[in-house]
Amino acid sequence: MSGMLIRNLGCIVTGNLDNPVRNVESVYVEDGLLAEVGSTTTTADTVIDANGLALTPGFVDGHTHPLLGGFTPRQNALGWCESYLHGGVTSMVSAGECHVPGRPTDPEGLKALAVLTGRSYDAHRPGGVKVNAGTLLLDDDMTEADIEDASQAGIERMKILFALNDVDRARDLVQWGRERDITSMMHCGGSSLPGTDNITAAMFEHIRPDIAAHFNGGPTPLPDEGIDRLIEGTDMVLELIVGGNQSVAVDVLERMSERDELSRMQIGTDTPTGTGVISCGMLLEMSILAGMTDVPAEKIVALATGQVADHHDLGTGVVAEGLPADLCLLDAPMGSQADDAMGALDHGEYAAVDKVFVDGELLVDGSRNAPPAKRPAIVE
Known part of the structure; x- marks a missing residue:
């Protein structure tokens, strides 16, 4: 070149x-x-x-839900990744390929889905965007052997998308992943899909994932008391998204700045979801946070670039x-x-x-x- x-x-x-x-x-x-x-x-x-x-x-969108290529069935939209490129996004992180029609719910199927999507995006950059996909969705029936399988297959991220019935098993799955350098994310706050349960602050305190996904709500945040507990009583990464509660996002960012803990923060969009495809979502969230807090814009940019890359070991940002x-x-x-x-x-x-x-x-x-x-x- x-x-x-x-x-x-x-x-x-x-x-x-x-x-x-x-x-x-x-x-x-x-x-x-x-x-x-x-x-x-x-x-x-x-x-x-x-x-x-x-x-x-280039912006690193810390929370996306890709499928394959530049198609999202949730919004029946094509070319969304390239559209995000025009919003300044050069890399994305998958928080789970959960919108696959007929998504499997058994361990073998979930592992296969993660491997398929990860290897697909390794070989193809839709619109030129680097999509870091293949995130293993965790299930109550998974064992340490399943986490080892995922590690051997090159899976680098996993997520608790829905509240697991056995919080002790959930904690073990996160720890088994951590021992294999697999970063763990966990849905934070109210349910985003019918038939699923809320994930509470107590669950976070017990399970201890690496990243509290959409900490300001996806779209509904934790109650204020739960937000206080995770800010003050844990060291996990707190993610702010455009598809959540912006009043909470502003409050959380100001508090973390006062605590000198911006290193625990990152920004994403949590799209495409029911919220939609938001091509300039990273710009929108940055403008909200910079415009409504005293945190300078250049530090907001870091939360949307180097911080995401560091938390996911992407080697860019x-x-x-x-x-x-x-x-x-x-x-x-x-x-x-x-x-x-x-x-x-x-x-x-x-x-x-x-x-x-x-x-x-x-x-x-x-x-x-x-x-x-x-x-x-x-x-x-």
Whole structure:
């Protein structure tokens, strides 16, 4: 792959929560990787004048429900992954392929489903998006042998989607997964489907998964007392989503910032679901959280990029040398009073997605979903 120089940057919003902004004017990409950040290179096969725009990591949607390819039967929609790419999303994490018609409920069927979807998305990137799928949905009848099977098959994530009847078995399944480096997620809050039960704070305290999925509700959050218990009495990752209760999301983010525990946070969409397909869902959630709290936009971006990647060990989500060049060029949208992308987010607006790269390849040159940039970057 040829080299690419992106110059005349306004800044880099790194995706690193501890060092969220770097005043760097150029980056050099080679063979799909960030070869130089703060580059001294002056020529390349492709040169992009960023025109003062901010360079960020591509967004990493921490909570999606893919099926196969870019189709979702829940909304009978095609091409949704590519549509999310135009919202700045370069990677996704599956919180379970639960919308498969006739989804199996036995251990063998659930393992087979996870293996099938994982290997399918390993071989195919719909619209160019990296879909990290093949999440094992846990069942009361599963044993340690099933978790070992999943591990041997390369499964890296598992989820308690519905309340299991045996909370001791659920706790054991999570621990058996942890011993095999399998990240565990658990549905948090009220039931999202008929015929299923709520998952309570007490269940979380007993089972201790790694991630409390859609902590602000998917769509219904825990009661306030349960939210308090998980914030104050656990160290698990708390995920905020666009398809949940935004009053709770704002409150949780402010509290975690005051506790200096933003490292426990991440952002996702929890789509496609009954909430719908939300192509700019990550931008929407970032604009809500930045616009309605005192947490600066550059740290909100980290919650939507490097934090998700770190919690799932994805090897992307940060603008750093040696990592994949999964990148966005963002600006304030036309008509905004803000001067730049972070100012727009802090004002509660979408940032304009001007360009999106995956592995250094320019896949979006002017988003069809996000508003246009005030000052588009130029491919020279």
